Amino acid sequence: xxxxxxxxxRADPICxxxxxxxxxxxxxxxxxxxxxxxxxxxxxxxxKDEIRKAIHRLKYGGDISLGEILSRPMxxxxxxxxxEIDLVVPVPNSLVRKKMRGYNQASLIAYPIALSCGxxxxxxxxxxxxxxxxxxxxxxxxxxxxxxxxxxxxRELIAGKSVLLIDDLLTSGATVASxxxxxLEQDACQVYGLTLARTVLKDSLSL
Numbered sequence: 001x002x003x004x005x006x007x008x009x010r011a012d013p014i015c016x017x018x019x020x021x022x023x024x025x026x027x028x029x030x031x032x033x034x035x036x037x038x039x040x041x042x043x044x045x046x047x048k049d050e051i052r053k054a055i056h057r058l059k060y061g062g063d064i065s066l067g068e069i070l071s072r073p074m075x076x077x078x079x080x081x082x083x084e085i086d087l088v089v090p091v092p093n094s095l096v097r098k099k100m101r102g103y104n105q106a107s108l109i110a111y112p113i114a115l116s117c118g119x120x121x122x123x124x125x126x127x128x129x130x131x132x133x134x135x136x137x138x139x140x141x142x143x144x145x146x147x148x149x150x151x152x153x154x155r156e157l158i159a160g161k162s163v164l165l166i167d168d169l170l171t172s173g174a175t176v177a178s179x180x181x182x183x184l185e186q187d188a189c190q191v192y193g194l195t196l197a198r199t200v201l202k203d204s205l206s207l
Contacts, residue, residue, distance in 0.1 A: 163183055170199070
């Protein structure tokens with residue numbers, strides 16, 4: 001598996017906040033009009049080709065060894081960002097999906113990142129309050145409604161902390177937004193988001 005050699009980090013101008021593709025560097029119109037709750041959001045690459053195959057193998061093919069491999073380019077990206085992070089937290093799976101797969105793919109990526117960077121890893125800092133529908137096939141509005149109030153953070157673990165939220169794939173940003181809101185409501189001082197890949201929406205430059 002040489003995904004890192006077969007993929008390239010994003011080279012397009014991106015929004016300083018959401019990390020979405022923009023025509024010129026700066027803050028995109030969406031973030032100016034509706035500032036996100038998170039401090040910044042970044043993705044290593046675009047969801048296509050080899051990286052798409054690798055994520056599918058990790059999520060649906062049971063190839064758990066890919067978690068550590070896919071974390072490597074994310075570690076390099078994180079080190080270049082100079083974010084001040086106190087905790088690493090993966091986006092939690094629903095109980096149904098975790099039972100079906102036997103693992104949370106975001107955790108398999110997040111743990112090596114925390115270990116490499118010497119940052120505490122706390123999967124229990126964030127949990128789902130209810131099972132949600134799969135986001136696949138839903139519109140952006142449906143995705144946001146699907147995960148609204150679907151997460152709960154533990155104040156005793158995150159209060160006053162700067163949290164790095166990890167997931168494998170970003171599409172609409174609905175899950176990151178919902179997780180961020182849950183953690184800020186429990187007094188996390190700030191939340192950063194980092195994903196391996198992100199899709200590019202055809203109807204918008206900003207994700």
